[in-house]
Amino acid sequence: MNLRLVLNVVGRVMLIETLTLLFPLAVALIYGESPLPFLYTMAILAILGAVLSALPAKQSFFAREGFCTVGLIWLLTGTAGALPFYFSGAFPSFVDCIFESFSGFTTTGATILTDVEALPRGIQFWRCFSHWLGGMGVLILATAVLPSLSGQSQHLARAETPGPFVLKLVPRQPRTSKILYGIYCAMTLLVIVLLCAAGLPLYDAAVHAFSIAGTGGFSSKNASFAFYADPAVDLIVSVFTLLFSLNFGLFYLALCRRFREIWKSEELRFFLLVVTLATVLIAWDLDPVYHQGVLESLRYAFFHVTSVISTSGFFTEDYALWPHFSQMVLVLLMFCGSCSNSTGGGIKCARVLILLRALRRELHRLVHPKAVEVIRLDGRVVEDRAVRTVLVFLGCYMLILCGAGLIISLDGYSFSISFSSALASLSNVGPGLELVGPTGNFSALSPLSKLVMSACMVIGRLEIFPILILLTPSAWRHI
C-alpha cells in the first residue's frame, strides 16, 4: 500500500477539519465562552495536518488505498473531535469524550451525558455540528473543496457513501460532491428557517437543524423535542428526517425535473411502504391504552417511526415504556435503516430489497433447479457479484452485532439493554431500550463497552469494509 500518499491525503483532510472548527469557535466567542478548547484542538490538528500533507509521495492510488484512507480518516476525525470535549472539562473521562465524538460524527446520537443543557453553548454546537459534517461525509466535503484530491476523489467518495451502489450524479466526482453538499446545505437552511418560523430561537433551530440533516439525534435539550411539545415542530422534524433519509440522487433528479424517474425508484417506494406500515401498526397498538384519539396516536407513531428508521433517535415520548409490540417494530426498523446514499444509517432499504429478491430467487430455484433468473433493482440488473457483496455485508453485520452484544453483556445488564445498545450503535440510531432508552443515557456502561460501541458506530457508518480492511494484514503489506 502507498502509505505515504494515504497519510498525505489524511493530512490534507485534517487541515479541512481545522477550518470546520471555526464555526463552533465563533459560537463560543459570540456567547462569551472560553474559546480555548477549540483553539487547542485547531492547533493540534493544524500541526498534524501540515506535517502529514507535506509528505512527498508517489501518485499511485487505488481502491485499497481509498478504503484505508477513509477508515483512517474517520478514526482520526472521531478522535480529534473528542479533543474540544476533553479540553472543555465538561466530560467525566477521555473515553466518554471519544464516545460522544464518534456518536456525533457517525450521526448516532447516543450520549453519556446526563445533563446536556449544562454544557457550554460552543460545545453543544460542536456536538450537533459534527452530526452535520458526518452526515454527508467528511471526505465528500474534502473532495468538493480540495481540487488537489481530484485524482483520488472517486476512491474516497466510493468508500464513504453508504449503500450498495456508487452514487455519481455527474461524470466528475468533485462536481458530484459539490452538488451533494449544495443540496445538503440548502435543505439544512430550509429546516432552520422552518424551525424559526415555528417559534424556536435561532440557536436552537440551527443546532437541531444540523442534527436533523445528519439524521443524528443530539439535541441541546435534555428532553429532546418533547421540550417544545408542539405538533408543528414534530411535523417539521418528522418530514425532514424522512427527507434526509432518502437517496440524495433523487433530489438531484428533482432538480433536473425528471420526476418520473424518482417514482421509478423501488427503494423509495419500499421505504415509504415500510414507514406507512410501521406508523399504522404502532398507532393501532398505542391507541387503546395510551393516547387520546387516532390523530394523537398517529402523531407520536409517525414521529418515532421516522426518527428510528432514519436512524436519528429523536424522541417526544419515552418509547422504552411503550407496549412490547411497538418496541419490537422499532427494533426491526433499526435493522432496516434508511435509503442508500442518504445521511442515515442501518442496513439500507436497497440491501433489504436485494436480500428479499435473492431469497425469492433461491426459492424459485428449488422449484425449477435449472432456472436462470437475474435480480433487478429499479429495472436495472444487479450483477451476481453485487448480490454476493450485499449478502456478505449482511452476514458481517449480524456477526459484528452479536460480538458487540456479547462484550457489552459483560457489564451485567439485561439482554435487551446489551443487545439494543449494540444494535443502536451499529445502525447509528442512538438510544436503545430500557435503561439506555430515549430518556436514559450510556454513562452507566463500562469504558470497554463504550469503546466497543464507538467502534460499532464507525463500522456502521462506513458500512464495515473500510474499517475491517485496516485490520487486514495483507492490505498493509506490499503485495
Next chain:
Amino acid sequence: MNIIIVGCGKVGFSLAEQLVREKHNITIMDQNEETLQRAGDQMDVMTVRGSGSSVQDLRQAGADEADLLVAAASSDEVNMVCCLLAKNLGTRHTIARIRNPEYISSLADLRRNLNIDMVINPENATAVEISRLLRFPAAANIESFCRGRVELIGFRLQEGDFLADKPLRELSSQIKSMPLLFCAADRDGTVFIPNGAFVPKAGDQMYVVGQPAALDRFFVLLGRYAPTAKKVFLVGGGKVSLYLAHILDKLGMHLKIVERDEARCRMISEKFPRAIVICADGTDSDLLESENLASYDAFVALTDRDEDNLIISLYAMQLGLSKVITKCTRQNYAGIVRSLGLDSIVSPKFITASHILHVVRGLQNSQGSVMNSLHRIADGNAEAMDFTVGPSTRHLGVPLKDLQLRSGILLAVIVRGKEIIIPEGSTCLMENDRVIIIARESGILDLNDIYEDEFPFPAPGSTAL
C-alpha cells in the same frame, strides 16, 4: 466538455483516460458490466450500462446535452446508428469508428447522410503510419505537417554518433545551417526540450523537425540513411495488414504476407495478386527462416497478440533486418520494448486517441487560432501541434527574443508561404503563418497559450481571446 464514449474497448478506454486527464466530463457506455466496473475503478468517469443503438440508453447517458459522442463499439453498424441517434437527440458532434474495408468507398456518402462529423479508422491510420516508416526507414517515428512539407522524425542516438556526448551548440556549421531543429529528446521516459547546452547521450530518442530534404541530408551525414524499403515481410493478415498491403502495393513494393487462416489467405491473395501469401504460423522461426526473412528490407509484425509481435520482431532484428516495425497495443510495454532495441512501435489505439484528441481540442477552441493537427510523440509524453496564426494571435510582429514563452514549450518551425523558417531571436510571427509547436505538457488549445504572460494555464473549455 461533456463527452460520451460508447464502447469501452482498447480505443475507448485509452481515449477516456486521456480525456479525463484533460478535465472533461466523460460518460462511458458499454454493455459489459465488468468492463464498466474496471473503467469506473480506474478513472473518474460516469458509467452507463446500455447499447449504443438504443435511444433510451443514449438519453440516460445524457446524449441530449453532450458536446461530443465517440462511437467506438465493436460493430461499425452500431457506431453509425449510434451517431445518427445521438445527433437526433441533440449531441453537437459525433465521431464514429468505422473500420470495415467494405465501407471505405462509401465513406463520404455515409458521413453526409448520417451526419457524422468525423470517421476514424484505427487500422487504416496505423497502416498509413507504417507505410510512412517504410518509406523512410531511418526514422523510428515520423509525423508529417503541412501536407508533408515539414516532417518530425524520431530516431535513437547510437554509440559513436557524432551527435553524442557534446552540447548541441558545438555542432558543425554545416548542420547548423540546415533548416532543421532538434526539438525534443526522450531519455528513459523523461522528455527534454533541448537548448544549445543540451548534451545528447547514446540511447536518447531524439526528435528532429525540418524540411524532408534537409532531414535526408542530415541522416546521410549521420551515416544512418537507408533507402525506401523495397521488399517487405508482413506477419499477420488482419485489417491493418490489408490496409497496409493496399498502400504498399500501390507504391510497387514487393510483399510477402504470412497468415495462419487459410480462408483469409485466399482472400488476401485474391486482392493482391502480386503479393506472395503464405498460409502458416508466422510465429514459427523455422518458417520465417525457410521463407528467407533475412533477405528482406523490412519486417512488420501485425498479429493480434502483442507478445507474439514482440518476440518475432526481436527475432527479425537478430537476423539483421534494417527495419523492424511492431504493432503493440499495450502502451505500458513501450519502455521495456525500447530497451530491447525495438524502436518502431505502432499502436492503433494510441494513434486513434491522438486523432480524436485533436478534434476535441479543436472543438474546445472554436474561436482562436486554428489547430491543424496534433501528434503525440515520445510515448505521449510530449505533443507536436500545427497552428495557423490568426488575427487574434497576440504579439504578432514582435521578435521572439522579446517574448517569454512558457517553459516546456518550443516554437519549432514557421512555414510562411513557400519558406520554411527555423525561428531565431529576431524572427517574428505574422498572420497566416503556420507554426509547429512542441509542448512537454498537454492541454495547449490555442497559440496564445504558449506565452508566459497572463493566462497561466487554459481552464477547461476556455477560449482565449
